[in-house]
Amino acid sequence: MGTITMSYTSFVWVYVLLLAVLSVFAYCHIPKSLAIIVASLRMTAQLIVAGYVLLYVFQYPHWYFNVLYLCLMGGYCIYRVIHKNLWMPRVLRWLTGLSILGSVVLIILFMLYIVIEKSFLNPQFMIPISGMLVGSTLTGTMLGLKTFREQTQARRAQILVLMNMGARPRKIMAPFVSTAIESALLPIINNMVSMGIISMPGMMTGQILAGAMPNEAVLYQISIIIAQCTAVALSTFLLLHIGSQLLWNRQLQWTLD
Amino acid sequence: MAYIETKGLVFDNKIRYPDIGLKRGEVTFISGPSGCGKTTLFRLLNGTANASAGDVLVEGRSISRIEPLALRRRVLLVNQQSYLFIGTIAENFAIYYRYLEENSPKEEVMQACLQSCGLSMPLTTPVQPLSGGEQQRVFNAICLSLKRECYLWDEPTAALDEETAQAFVAVLVEQAKKNYLAMAVITHDDHLLKEYKEQTIILPAIKIL
Numbered sequence: 001m002g003t004i005t006m007s008y009t010s011f012v013w014v015y016v017l018l019l020a021v022l023s024v025f026a027y028c029h030i031p032k033s034l035a036i037i038v039a040s041l042r043m044t045a046q047l048i049v050a051g052y053v054l055l056y057v058f059q060y061p062h063w064y065f066n067v068l069y070l071c072l073m074g075g076y077c078i079y080r081v082i083h084k085n086l087w088m089p090r091v092l093r094w095l096t097g098l099s100i101l102g103s104v105v106l107i108i109l110f111m112l113y114i115v116i117e118k119s120f121l122n123p124q125f126m127i128p129i130s131g132m133l134v135g136s137t138l139t140g141t142m143l144g145l146k147t148f149r150e151q152t153q154a155r156r157a158q159i160l161v162l163m164n165m166g167a168r169p170r171k172i173m174a175p176f177v178s179t180a181i182e183s184a185l186l187p188i189i190n191n192m193v194s195m196g197i198i199s200m201p202g203m204m205t206g207q208i209l210a211g212a213m214p215n216e217a218v219l220y221q222i223s224i225i226i227a228q229c230t231a232v233a234l235s236t237f238l239l240l241h242i243g244s245q246l247l248w249n250r251q252l253q254w255t256l257d
Numbered sequence: 258m259a260y261i262e263t264k265g266l267v268f269d270n271k272i273r274y275p276d277i278g279l280k281r282g283e284v285t286f287i288s289g290p291s292g293c294g295k296t297t298l299f300r301l302l303n304g305t306a307n308a309s310a311g312d313v314l315v316e317g318r319s320i321s322r323i324e325p326l327a328l329r330r331r332v333l334l335v336n337q338q339s340y341l342f343i344g345t346i347a348e349n350f351a352i353y354y355r356y357l358e359e360n361s362p363k364e365e366v367m368q369a370c371l372q373s374c375g376l377s378m379p380l381t382t383p384v385q386p387l388s389g390g391e392q393q394r395v396f397n398a399i400c401l402s403l404k405r406e407c408y409l410w411d412e413p414t415a416a417l418d419e420e421t422a423q424a425f426v427a428v429l430v431e432q433a434k435k436n437y438l439a440m441a442v443i444t445h446d447d448h449l450l451k452e453y454k455e456q457t458i459i460l461p462a463i464k465i466l
Contacts, residue, residue, distance in 0.1 A: 161340040166329030167356040
């Protein structure tokens with residue numbers, strides 16, 4: 001099977017499809033036309049830059065390029081999570097960074113050295129796998145934190161009543177942490193269930209389009225999905241299990257409004 | 258000697274409280290204008306809020322020297338806003354006891370506490386369809402069953418009609434005497450305040466310090 005290449009003139013046609021989206025927005029009076037144009041342009045620019053950077057990195061591989069790339073992706077992911085969750089106290093923001101980086105790095109090393117058996121120094125494997133893991137961890141952590149915040153606000157009375165009665169913070173927080181971790185993992189679990197029947201996963205499709213044998217692409221896809229699921233589970237567990245305790249002060253008083 | 262007493266208590270450098278003491282076997286009624294810090298006083302007494310000055314003593318010992326959870330399990334603050342979980346009355350007893358890591362009481366005890374709070378219905382009754390007043394009484398019954406040394410009731414009769422409120426307060430007075438408990442009740446009920454005039458403390462309006 002040969003690699004499929006796309007000419008730039010053919011590629012430009014794909015943007016015509018966006019006109020259909022813009023027409024739907026105009027018909028339904030959805031005020032997001034500008035947003036989708038900006039998002040498309042931004043995505044195009046970001047991916048073109050990423051493409052050329054990766055081309056350079058693949059041609060001149062050095063360990064520090066890999067580390068720099070991972071730091072950039074991880075740093076941006078952490079920034080996005082914190083920026084969207086400004087309600088978090090400083091200590092929780094630090095914990096967010098540590099739990100995302102810790103779980104992602106752990107799973108990357110496991111994937112590279114045990115599953116794929118490639119070196120961390122090999123950018124062709126390290127960078128795409130890191131990108132997929134960081135991306136899913138970003139979505140999962142965002143969802144987990146959103147659910148945790150919404151639930152603790154909606155059920156504040158429950159927290160205060162149990163605190164006044166003398167329940168332990170860990171016991172009080174347990175159902176909130178479980179619900180948040182569950183909601184963080186739900187998209188991946190749903191994805192796993194439908195995969196291969198009603199959806200063809202992006203990574204596998206990409207490999208097949210690029211000329212890989214489908215049976216080999218499947219193995220990579222399964223490994224990646226399980227790795228993503230584990231990275232999300234680990235990062236949200238670390239963040240919420242430990243973080244929920246940091247929302248109580250030394251007198252065991254609930255500190256969140 | 259008072260079971261729990263305050264000494265020069267100030268909250269947030271704004272509210273200065275008069276020194277008060279709650280004795281075992283008695284119910285003390287607390288009233289005062291809205292915003293004078295009645296609920297905050299209760300939170301200071303069971304350590305869920307911190308005083309900016311002064312101290313609270315439980316049997317002569319400063320609460321700063323008592324482990325927070327142990328203090329709250331001795332001095333129980335019963336919120337004005339009750340909270341019940343989805344499920345039956347018996348399940349709610351079980352859930353609260355599980356949270357507090359204690360064995361759920363026997364059905365006879367649950368039923369007796371419910372009756373003390375003016376409710377006679379099966380323990381298998383789901384709590385969600387109950388009225389606000391009935392839910393409040395189920396919650397009060399759960400708290401009463403915990404058998405703490407001191408109870409701080411924050412407007413426990415707010416959602417009750419006059420007759421039920423008086424009956425409930427009579428139960429509290431009886432329980433305090435019978436089980437030698439220290440109790441305080443925040444209320445705005447004029448009838449209750451008149452009836453228990455001797456045991457009432459009226460907090461003054463806030464004076465900014």
